[in-house]
Amino acid sequence: MSKIIVRGGQRLTGNVRVSGAKNAVLPILAATLLASEGESIIQDVPFLDDVITIQQVLTALGGKLTYDNEIMRISAEELTSYEAPYEWVRKMRASFLVMGPLLARLGCVRISLPGGCAIGTRPIDQHLKGFEAMGAEIVLGQGFIEARSTGKLRGAKIYLDYASVGATENIMMAASLAQGTTTIENAAKEPEIVDLANYLNAMGAKVRGAGTGIIRIEGVEMLKGARHTVIPDRVEAGTFMIAAAITGGDVHVEGAICDHLTPVISKLEEMGVVIEETDNGLRVTAPKKLKSVDVKTLPYPGFPTDMQSQMMALLLVAEGTSLVTETVFENRFMHVEEFQKMSAQIKIEGRTAIVSGSTALTGAKVTATDLRAGAALLCAGLMADGETELTGLHHVDRGYVDITGKLAALGADISRVDDTPAPAPIYKVLEGVAAALEEAEPVVLAAMSPEPAAKREKEVPRLKAQPTWA
Numbered sequence: 001m002s003k004i005i006v007r008g009g010q011r012l013t014g015n016v017r018v019s020g021a022k023n024a025v026l027p028i029l030a031a032t033l034l035a036s037e038g039e040s041i042i043q044d045v046p047f048l049d050d051v052i053t054i055q056q057v058l059t060a061l062g063g064k065l066t067y068d069n070e071i072m073r074i075s076a077e078e079l080t081s082y083e084a085p086y087e088w089v090r091k092m093r094a095s096f097l098v099m100g101p102l103l104a105r106l107g108c109v110r111i112s113l114p115g116g117c118a119i120g121t122r123p124i125d126q127h128l129k130g131f132e133a134m135g136a137e138i139v140l141g142q143g144f145i146e147a148r149s150t151g152k153l154r155g156a157k158i159y160l161d162y163a164s165v166g167a168t169e170n171i172m173m174a175a176s177l178a179q180g181t182t183t184i185e186n187a188a189k190e191p192e193i194v195d196l197a198n199y200l201n202a203m204g205a206k207v208r209g210a211g212t213g214i215i216r217i218e219g220v221e222m223l224k225g226a227r228h229t230v231i232p233d234r235v236e237a238g239t240f241m242i243a244a245a246i247t248g249g250d251v252h253v254e255g256a257i258c259d260h261l262t263p264v265i266s267k268l269e270e271m272g273v274v275i276e277e278t279d280n281g282l283r284v285t286a287p288k289k290l291k292s293v294d295v296k297t298l299p300y301p302g303f304p305t306d307m308q309s310q311m312m313a314l315l316l317v318a319e320g321t322s323l324v325t326e327t328v329f330e331n332r333f334m335h336v337e338e339f340q341k342m343s344a345q346i347k348i349e350g351r352t353a354i355v356s357g358s359t360a361l362t363g364a365k366v367t368a369t370d371l372r373a374g375a376a377l378l379c380a381g382l383m384a385d386g387e388t389e390l391t392g393l394h395h396v397d398r399g400y401v402d403i404t405g406k407l408a409a410l411g412a413d414i415s416r417v418d419d420t421p422a423p424a425p426i427y428k429v430l431e432g433v434a435a436a437l438e439e440a441e442p443v444v445l446a447a448m449s450p451e452p453a454a455k456r457e458k459e460v461p462r463l464k465a466q467p468t469w470a
């Protein structure tokens with residue numbers, strides 16, 4: 001089993017470079033499917049397992065890709081399938097973001113239900129509500145969703161019951177090729193939404209208001225590939241800020257954008273951490289003693305749920321008791337049990353964790369229960385007495401580029417032991433699967449349909465380019 005071993009007690013100092021944002025690059029790569037002409041060149045694409053997964057999805061749909069030196073070139077001129085394969089959608093929830101682009105571009109899509117994951121049930125009702133309002137017919141069955149539209153999608157006024165990041169993105173992408181104007185009310189305001197809107201606009205879309213609660217998208221006839229640089233990952237930046245603070249360190253987080261990190265900066269400052277904006281990032285210096293604070297996760301610009309567990313690690317060593325309330329996901333306290341193995345005293349009452357501070361953390365064998373939990377346990381390990389052994393690295397590899405190497409470069413006593421060799425061989429496996437997919441049988445949309453196959457098949461809009469197997 002692969003593991004990361006960290007021995008606590010080293011003060012972190014130096015410079016760490018933040019990679020491109022996972023949560024920005026995934027929707028942007030999905031959006032490349034909207035371009036019926038030209039190549040997209042996406043820069044600062046982080047080398048993450050999630051990126052490899054979406055790369056496989058795009059390839060299975062007929063996209064032509066190269067990925068080298070953090071630059072991905074994608075041509076989606078000739079799509080060959082309207083089915084997002086189960087093995088990839090199951091692996092990563094964000095694969096579901098290809099639904100909007102495929103529906104808008106091809107008029108039909110078949111995609112497996114992304115399903116719940118450990119942090120919550122994560123329904124997709126708001127995505128589907130948006131597509132239906134735009135005229136799509138949606139059929140659910142046997143773990144799959146099929147959607148189709150007769151002719152183009154139509155612009156609509158869509159009020160989201162919750163400011164869902166994914167639903168806002170999926171609807172924004174679909175609306176870019178719809179007929180007429182779409183208004184998304186109670187839209188998510190995350191920086192990743194703005195980054196996606198910027199890429200769509202570079203492709204020729206007309207998206208206005210991204211970053212506010214009301215987004216207007218005037219549909220256009222067609223979109224072309226475009227060049228775009230992904231924003232730096234605010235969650236990775238925040239994680240290194242916590243790692244610096246927990247060790248009383250002095251770290252420059254290169255690439256971090258202060259505006260994107262306002263709630264994290266504010267809370268750290270309340271605790272006594274000093275944060276200074278620099279020309280190309282921010283500098284974190286921390287005193288030995290920190291004060292407790294209460295934290296409540298909320299949609300942006302509230303405190304991000306993706307920083308909740310890392311913040312909890314820091315609160316464990318602050319003086320006093322802190323309340324951490326999770327309002328975004330209903331099951332995002334699984335790391336509490338792991339922290340308890342490291343001598344933490346935390347009590348959960350409903351959606352609030354009561355965190356006792358001034359903990360003398362002790363090293364232990366712990367498991368990453370989700371991506372951010374893994375990072376949080378590493379942060380705790382940096383301050384723990386003795387050795388902490390973290391497993392469950394498949395979660396961490398989804399969203400952090402070489403976290404072990406980056407922490408080691410800052411002075412942490414940390415190393416990774418891989419059971420199965422890391423990146424290059426994984427590529428080989430994926431290449432094999434991609435080759436197998438190319439050989440795969442064509443999708444029979446009619447199989448899902450309650451109507452006679454012949455009638456249904458006639459209604460399925462034809463792909464612009466015929467599948468290679470046709």
Ligand SMILES: CC(=O)N[C@H]1[C@@H](OP(=O)(O)OP(=O)(O)OC[C@H]2O[C@@H](n3ccc(=O)[nH]c3=O)[C@H](O)[C@@H]2O)O[C@H](CO)[C@@H](O)[C@@H]1O
Binds near residue numbers: 022026120121
């Ligand atoms: C790839 C990506 O960008 N992932 C991020 C995205 O996930 P994701 O886009 O899945 O998160 P959402 O904003 O959609 O989910 C937030 C809440 O809304 C609920 N909901 C969502 C959609 C829906 O149709 N119905 C519904 O009830 C979810 O169950 C959850 O409780 O935003 C989350 C919230 O900031 C982050 O934690 C994830 O890191």
Ligand SMILES: C=C(OP(=O)(O)O)C(=O)O
Binds near residue numbers: 093306371372
């Ligand atoms: C929950 C997260 O990601 P995802 O939505 O991809 O599961 C995350 O990045 O912390």
